[in-house]
Structures are given as C-alpha cells and as structure tokens.
Amino acid sequence: MNTLPSVETAPNNGDVHGGTTLVIRGGRPLAGRVEVKGAKNLATKAMVASLLGGSASVLRDVPDISDVRVVRSLLEAHGVHVDDVEEGVLRLDPSDAVSAEMDEIDAHAGSSRIPILFCGPLLHLLGHAFIPDLGGCRIGDRPIDFHLDALRAFGAVVEKLPSGIRLSAPQGLHGANISLPYPSVGATEQVLLTAVRAKGTTELRGAAIEPEIMDLIGVLQKMGAIISYEPNRVIFIEGVDELAGYDHRCIFDRNEAASWACAALATDGDIFVGGAKQQEMLTFLNVFRKVGGTFDIAEDGIRFRRGAELKPVMVETDVHPGFMTDWQQPLIVALTQAAGTSIVHETVYENRLGFTEALNQMGADIVIHPQGLDSPDRRVARRALEQAAVINGPTPLHGADVVVPDLRGGYSYVIAALAAKGESHVSNVGIIRRGYEKLFEKLAALGADFDVVE
Ligand code: EPZ
Numbered sequence: 315m316n317t318l319p320s321v322e323t324a325p326n327n328g329d330v331h332g333g334t335t336l337v338i339r340g341g342r343p344l345a346g347r348v349e350v351k352g353a354k355n356l357a358t359k360a361m362v363a364s365l366l367g368g369s370a371s372v373l374r375d376v377p378d379i380s381d382v383r384v385v386r387s388l389l390e391a392h393g394v395h396v397d398d399v400e401e402g403v404l405r406l407d408p409s410d411a412v413s414a415e416m417d418e419i420d421a422h423a424g425s426s427r428i429p430i431l432f433c434g435p436l437l438h439l440l441g442h443a444f445i446p447d448l449g450g451c452r453i454g455d456r457p458i459d460f461h462l463d464a465l466r467a468f469g470a471v472v473e474k475l476p477s478g479i480r481l482s483a484p485q486g487l488h489g490a491n492i493s494l495p496y497p498s499v500g501a502t503e504q505v506l507l508t509a510v511r512a513k514g515t516t517e518l519r520g521a522a523i524e525p526e527i528m529d530l531i532g533v534l535q536k537m538g539a540i541i542s543y544e545p546n547r548v549i550f551i552e553g554v555d556e557l558a559g560y561d562h563r564c565i566f567d568r569n570e571a572a573s574w575a576c577a578a579l580a581t582d583g584d585i586f587v588g589g590a591k592q593q594e595m596l597t598f599l600n601v602f603r604k605v606g607g608t609f610d611i612a613e614d615g616i617r618f619r620r621g622a623e624l625k626p627v628m629v630e631t632d633v634h635p636g637f638m639t640d641w642q643q644p645l646i647v648a649l650t651q652a653a654g655t656s657i658v659h660e661t662v663y664e665n666r667l668g669f670t671e672a673l674n675q676m677g678a679d680i681v682i683h684p685q686g687l688d689s690p691d692r693r694v695a696r697r698a699l700e701q702a703a704v705i706n707g708p709t710p711l712h713g714a715d716v717v718v719p720d721l722r723g724g725y726s727y728v729i730a731a732l733a734a735k736g737e738s739h740v741s742n743v744g745i746i747r748r749g750y751e752k753l754f755e756k757l758a759a760l761g762a763d764f765d766v767v768e
Contacts, residue, residue, distance in 0.1 A: 335741040336754075337765045338731040340713060344583035344760040347615075350571050350590060351377040351402060352564025354749045356526040358385045358428045359503050360533045360562060364406035365394065365435035366511055367537055371406045371559035372399065377567065377751040380744075384424035388432065391418045406559075408439070416444050420477060425449030425748070430458055430500065433465055434508025437483040446478040451720035451745075454663040454699070460501035464492050468508050468516075489514030489553055497522040497547060497633045503530060509551035510539040518549040524634040525594040529565040536560040566591060569640040570750055572598045573725050575618040576644035577760075579607050580651060580733040585760060588615040597637050601629055601645070605652060626654035626707070630694040631662050639663055643722040646670060647730045649705040650678040656705040657689055664699035669723030672716040676734050679706040713738040721749045728753075732762055 352375035362385065364371040376382055378401075386396050386404075393412040397405045423429050427450035436443035450456055462472050465481060467490035473480045489512045494501055502522040509516035521527070523543070531541050531549075537557035542550045571590035575598070578585040592599065592611045599609060608621040626649065631639040639662035649656040650673060660666050670680040680703055687702035713736030718724030724746040731738035747753055754766055 333741065333768070334743045335739055335767045336728065336731070336743050337767055338713075338728065338738045338740060339763040340711075340732045340734040340736060340738060342581070342732070342761060342763060344577050344581045344585055344732060344762060346760045347586040347588060348574055348756040348759060349588040350567045350574075351375045351751055353526050353529070353567040354379055354381050354569070355499070356529045357382055357564045358426070359431060359507075359526070359530050360564065361385045361389060361404070361406060362428065362431045362435060363507060363530065363533050363537070364559065365389070365392070365408050365411060365432070365439060366507065366557045367408060367559040368556050369409070369559040372561045373404045373406065374402065374563040375566075376402050376404050376564060378402070379751050380424070380748045381426050381428065384422060384426040385428050387422040388419065388429060391422050392436070411439055413440050413442070416477070419444055420446045423449065427456065427500065430461055431503055431507055433461070433470070433481055434468070434487070434504065434511075437470055437481060437487055437508070438511040441484070442480070442482040444478060444480050451722070453666040453720055458500075460494055460496070460498050461504045464490070464501060464505050465508065467492050468512055487512040489516040489551070491517045492519070494518070494520035496520070499524055499527065502527055502549075506530060506534060506541070506549070506551065509553060510534050510537070510541070510557065511555075512553040514553055516551040516553065518551070519547065521547045521549045522633060523547060525565055525568065533560050533562050536562060565594070568594050568598070569638065569722070571595060571616070572638070572641045573644045573722070573750070575602055575607065575609070575616075576641075576648050577729040577732070578618040579605060579620050579624060579648035580729045582620045583760070584617070584619045586615055586617045590616040592616065597635055598641055601627060601637060605645075605648060624648060624652035624708070626652045626656040626705075628657045628689055628691070630659040630692060632694045633662070636694060639666060640722055642666070643669055643726040644729060646680070646703060646705060647673065647726045647733065650680070650707050650709050650711065650730075651733065652705070652707045654707065656707070657687060658703045658705070659686060659689065659692070659694065659700060660702070661694050661697050661700040664701065667701050667703050669719050669726060670703055672714065672727060673711075673730055675714045675716065676711045676730055676738070677709050678711060679709050680704070710735065712736050715739040715741070718742040718745050721745055725750060728757070
C-alpha cells in the first residue's frame with residue numbers, strides 16, 4: 315500500500331535538501347505507463363532566455379520540478395512576471411525586469427547551476443549582474459572557467475566575490491571568437507544567451523550539440539536571433555538589437571526516459587514512456603538492445619522491456635551524440651543483473667561513480683578504477699579526469715538503508731531498491747525531485763510497493 319502525500323503538501327515539496335524517505339519493498343517488476351514532460355535541461359534555460367525578449371514568452375510542457383521552481387523564483391526576484399497559464403504552461407513577461415538584491419538572489423539560488431546562465435541576459439538588460447556561487451550535483455568540481463572566459467571575451471568585467479561573481483558591461487557586449495576546450499553544455503548555452511544580443515558576430519568553436527542545445531537554438535531563433543549551426547561543432551551567431559518573446563514546447567526529457575527504461579531492465583519490467591522519441595535516444599537504444607532489452611517505438615512514446623537474460627556491455631560516456639553521462643547511473647543498476655563483466659567508462663565527470671558504494675551494500679559487485687581503465691575497442695579518447703566502473707553480475711540485490719547523493723544516483727537507488735528482495739529505506743529523496751516530476755505518483759502507477767515517510 316502506498317501512502318502518497320500530494321507533491322504540493324509534502325513538507326519537503328521538491329526541497330532539494332528534503333529529508334523525505336522512501337520505504338521500498340522490492341522484488342516486483344515495474345509495469346505500466348508514465349509520461350515524460352519537457353527536459354529539465356532545456357526548460358530551465360528557455361526560462362532564462364525569456365529575459366532577452368522585449369515581450370512576453372510562453373513555454374509549454376514545463377516539468378513541475380524544483381530546478382524549474384528555483385529559476386522561476388530567480389526570475390521573479392528580477393521583476394519578471396511568471397504566471398501559470400495552465401498545468402505545464404508558463405507565461406514569462408520580462409517587461410518590468412529590474413536588478414535584484416544580492417541576498418534575495420542568494421536566497422533563491424538553491425542548489426541549481428542555472429544561475430550562471432543569467433549573466434548574458436542580465437548584462438544586456440541591466441548592464442550588470444550578481445551570480446551566487448552555484449549548487450548542483452556533486453559529481454565533480456564543476457568549474458565555470460569556460461563561462462567566465464567567454465563572458466570576458468564578450469567584453470564583460472568579471473569580479474569574484476566571496477559569495478559569487480559580480481559582472482558589469484560598461485560599454486555593452488560585443489561579438490567574440492570563442493573556442494571551447496571541451497564541448498561544455500553550460501558554456502555553450504552561456505555563449506548562445508550572450509551572443510544573440512551582442513553587437514556584431516560571434517563564432518563559437520568546440521560547441522556542445524546536445525538536442526537540448528539545438529532546442530535552445532530553436533527558442534532563440536523564434537525570438538529573432540540569427541544562429542547558424544555549421545559542421546564540426548561550429549556555431550555562428552549574428553547579434554541583433556532586439557528580440558521578441560517566444561512560444562515554445564520543450565523537447566522531451568531524454569534523461570528521464572532513459573531512467574525509466576533502465577528501471578524496466580533492472581526490475582524485469584515493462585514500461586511505456588509516453589513522450590519519448592527515437593531520434594534523440596538512438597545511442598541509448600543501441601546500448602539498451604545490446605544489454606538484452608527490447609523496445610517498441612510508437613507514435614506517442616517508447617515501450618521498454620527486458621527481453622532475455624541481461625548481457626554485459628562496455629560503455630563509454632561522451633558528449634552528444636555519444637552515450638550521455640546522465641544515463642550511466644541508472645544503467646549500472648541494470649548491469650548488476652547482467653550475466654558477466656561490464657565496464658562503464660565515465661569520461662565526462664571526474665566523480666560520478668561514487669553512488670556505486672551503496673549498490674555494493676545492496677549486494678552488487680562493482681569495482682571503481684579512479685584513474686580509469688584501458689579497454690579493447692574503446693572509441694572515446696581517454697581524458698585525464700575519467701573513471702571506470704567494472705560490474706560483475708548477476709548479483710541478487712537485497713534491501714539496505716541508503717542516502718541519496720545526487721539526482722541520477724538517487725534515482726538509481728530507487729530502482730535498485732525496487733529490484734532488490736526485501737525492504738530498503740532511501741532517504742533524502744528531495745534531491746531526486748529536482749529532476750523527476752511526480753516521481754512518487756509515477757512509481758505508484760507502475761506498481762511499486764512503497765511508503766513515503768516525511
Ligand atoms: C549539463 O551540465 C547538465 N546539467 C548535466 O546534467 C549533464 O550531465 C552535463 O550538461 C553534460 O551533458 C544541466 O544542463 C543543468 P558541462 P553542465 O559544462 O553544463 C567541464 C543532470 O543529471 N567544464 O557540459 O554543468 C565539467 O567539469 C545534470 O541533469 C569545465 O571544465 O556540464 C565537466 O567535466 C548532471 N569548465 C565537463 O566540462 C567549465 O567552465 C562537462 O560539463 C564548464 C564545464
């Protein structure tokens with residue numbers, strides 16, 4: 315029996331430090347249908363982009379997650395009117411945008427990384443900005459040097475303060491030639507959100523090209539921006555004097571879709587993920603099939619099932635169109651049930667495998683190689699910061715008490731507990747609700763047996 319508080323009333327309603335605990339009784343396959351809404355990693359950026367418009371914007375399929383709430387309160391702190399048109403549809407009107415007090419910005423920054431993307435739009439709008447120190451998942455030190463170098467190249471003056479950074483652009487912002495040392499998603503977004511209103515043209519080399527980036531380019535083009543996407547990760551932006559508001563439906567959340575697919579593998583389930591699309595998940599689907607999963611592409615989503623016995627694989631995370639780093643944590647849970655030895659090379663972040671300790675407490679057999687590993691037929695160039703996980707299976711999982719460390723690791727604990735025999739206590743689940751809308755309702759709809767303890 316599940317005791318589900320409504321998300322609105324839950325005391326830790328999306329609070330990323332929420333003390334909420336899930337008591338999970340595992341050993342049952344998840345089966346049924348869930349709907350994924352707009353991508354967490356696009357919706358929040360499109361909300362920031364509304365600051366650039368001279369008129370109101372409408373954003374559709376916005377997920378009800380705390381990362382969105384954090385950005386909403388930051389926008390409102392700057393005088394942007396954000397209204398709920400209907401469920402999942404926001405109207406954002408920046409016509410009264412003003413500077414915000416530093417402590418007010420600080421109060422709303424939460425544990426999100428998105429505030430760093432306010433730099434360009436606020437500099438265009440107000441000529442100055444204060445960005446608090448960033449939060450976000452502890453999966454590496456998450457530097458922002460690419461962001462600050464790019465902002466300086468546009469002509470911004472960047473001052474480091476104890477609690478964040480203060481920026482100003484006394485002469486306004488001008489186009490720049492920027493070459494990213496690594497195809498950073500955030501740094502690419504920083505450049506896009508700044509270049510569209512800068513005087514002159516900007517050439518960005520080494521850009522990230524994730525589907526969420528391309529969707530953000532779509533948002534900006536709707537506003538009046540001139541952005542051309544050229545071969546070999548080159549993006550060319552011609553700055554314009556003004557932009558209008560947009561009306562946009564967010565791309566679906568590939569990370570949530572992949573998470574539910576891995577839940578089907580781990581629990582021997584059968585999950586239809588409404589809203590999932592093949593094109594943006596091609597690489598994931600290849601791995602899903604190699605592990606032994608079967609999927610059916612429908613008009614309105616994708617059905618994910620475990621086919622035969624799970625098989626071991628070697629996976630390397632990489633920038634798009636490679637296997638996303640956000641997909642490896644739920645996949646590793648499924649690989650604990652594969653008959654043989656799997657290897658996951660985490661090449662994007664230097665500390666995104668720590669969550670596996672708790673899986674070993676549940677009976678998994680995972681060894682981490684902090685300096686990474688050489689593997690035959692590797693295709694992704696080795697990076698100094700990469701790590702590797704070697705997963706031996708199948709290992710039956712048993713219940714344990716675990717504490718959620720980060721967004722995707724936390725989700726992975728939930729599916730591990732659902733796959734395990736016996737009862738688990740998964741605490742601090744507020745972090746998971748940063749990125750998974752209506753998590754408890756979806757688990758219940760899939761037949762999970764759990765209680766929520768506030
Ligand atoms: C975005 O983070 C996503 N977050 C992450 O998703 C995702 O894992 C990541 O992109 C990679 O796809 C959001 O969009 C809010 P990066 P971001 O800049 O932009 C290094 C989730 O689970 N780097 O592409 O912060 C960095 O250390 C989250 O939804 C610098 O060195 O990622 C990392 O090694 C987790 N200097 C690599 O680049 C910089 O200035 C990739 O980071 C910026 C980044």
